[in-house]
Amino acid sequence: MNENEGINRRVIQWFPGHMTKTLRLMEVEIKNVDCVLQILDARIPLSSLNPELERITASKPHLYLLNKADLADPAITKQWLHYFQSAGAGCLAMDSKQRGGAGAVKAPIERELSALLARRRNRGMVGARIHVMVVGIPNVGKSTFINNLAGSARAKAANRPGVTRGKQWITVDEFDLMDMPGVLWKKFDSLEVATHLAFIGSIKDDILDIEELACGLLSSVRSIYPTQLLERYKLGEDALALPPYDLLQAIARKRGMLVSGGEADTERAATMLVGEFRASKWGRISLERPPQRQPEADFDGEEGEDVAQDDD
Ligand SMILES: Nc1nc2c(ncn2[C@@H]2O[C@H](COP(=O)(O)OP(=O)(O)OP(=O)(O)O)[C@@H](O)[C@H]2O)c(=O)[nH]1
Ligand SMILES: [Mg+2]
Numbered sequence: 001m002n003e004n005e006g007i008n009r010r011v012i013q014w015f016p017g018h019m020t021k022t023l024r025l026m027e028v029e030i031k032n033v034d035c036v037l038q039i040l041d042a043r044i045p046l047s048s049l050n051p052e053l054e055r056i057t058a059s060k061p062h063l064y065l066l067n068k069a070d071l072a073d074p075a076i077t078k079q080w081l082h083y084f085q086s087a088g089a090g091c092l093a094m095d096s097k098q099r100g101g102a103g104a105v106k107a108p109i110e111r112e113l114s115a116l117l118a119r120r121r122n123r124g125m126v127g128a129r130i131h132v133m134v135v136g137i138p139n140v141g142k143s144t145f146i147n148n149l150a151g152s153a154r155a156k157a158a159n160r161p162g163v164t165r166g167k168q169w170i171t172v173d174e175f176d177l178m179d180m181p182g183v184l185w186k187k188f189d190s191l192e193v194a195t196h197l198a199f200i201g202s203i204k205d206d207i208l209d210i211e212e213l214a215c216g217l218l219s220s221v222r223s224i225y226p227t228q229l230l231e232r233y234k235l236g237e238d239a240l241a242l243p244p245y246d247l248l249q250a251i252a253r254k255r256g257m258l259v260s261g262g263e264a265d266t267e268r269a270a271t272m273l274v275g276e277f278r279a280s281k282w283g284r285i286s287l288e289r290p291p292q293r294q295p296e297a298d299f300d301g302e303e304g305e306d307v308a309q310d311d312d
Pocket of ligand 2: 142143144156157163164179180181182
């Protein structure tokens with residue numbers, strides 16, 4: 001592993017053409033929607049919040065979904081809900097794999113749009129449909145969420161980034177939902193953000209150094225969830241003091257992953273570690289905590305704000 005080939009140098013380059021196209025499409029289509037659902041990953045709510053998507057969709061009411069909440073630490077997810085809500089942003093925790101769970105979003109959407117819906121009623125516009133754009137980073141669960149709401153697999157979903165490639169409208173009751181391809185950053189300013197996105201599988205693995213990724217994951221998780229790590233890999237407490245690459249080697253040996261000559265097979269162990277983390281075999285883990293001080297929220301609105309909207 002070359003230390004100059006950190007994951008940051010690789011990940012900043014993954015902004016394929018379909019992401020540029022998606023941003024342009026969003027700029028056009030945003031005029032045709034009533035509200036935006038931005039899907040975040042409950043394990044990394046801030047790193048999964050794409051500022052470019054915020055900018056493009058800022059003119060419309062927003063709701064944030066902390067998706068994959070089943071993989072995150074429930075106590076921390078509660079703190080995140082409070083964090084978003086206390087900044088006046090509508091926010092819901094979501095497990096899009098749980099049958100019927102997505103229905104919980106309907107009432108909050110209608111709440112966000114109460115002024116618009118009241119205006120429509122006053123004008124006798126019965127049956128007018130609610131247009132919702134679903135946006136987020138790759139692999140965060142946008143299509144799975146829409147399928148859950150629809151009650152059937154209408155949008156293609158799979159466990160890798162870059163599955164959805166063009167816009168698709170999906171009709172569910174009074175809602176028209178627009179599924180969108182996931183979008184990353186043209187250039188990452190923060191190594192931490194890029195690393196967190198790589199951990200959860202939002203960046204194509206082919207361009208990442210898997211050992212670097214596993215070492216990063218080990219060094220993040222051992223400081224916040226040491227017990228889960230030690231229990232999963234049957235390690236003694238002294239393992240926590242090892243440099244990450246030595247810890248990776250120790251785990252490889254514990255699992256009997258050796259190459260000829262008895263050396264630890266760190267590449268195989270790294271692939272196993274990253275896969276197990278993503279499959280939540282280490283338990284429910286949140287990699288980010290809400291900042292102590294309320295930042296100048298760049299997510300929208302004041303509580304109860306009556307956002308001006310177009311009717312058509
Ligand atoms: N555990 C868990 N897995 C989820 C959840 N939502 C989605 N997934 C899984 O995450 C993976 C990605 O889901 P998709 O719906 O394809 O994600 P997407 O955001 O549409 O991805 P792109 O189209 O590539 O941008 C799939 O394996 C889903 O089964 C969730 O709430 N919990
Ligand atoms: Mg998709």
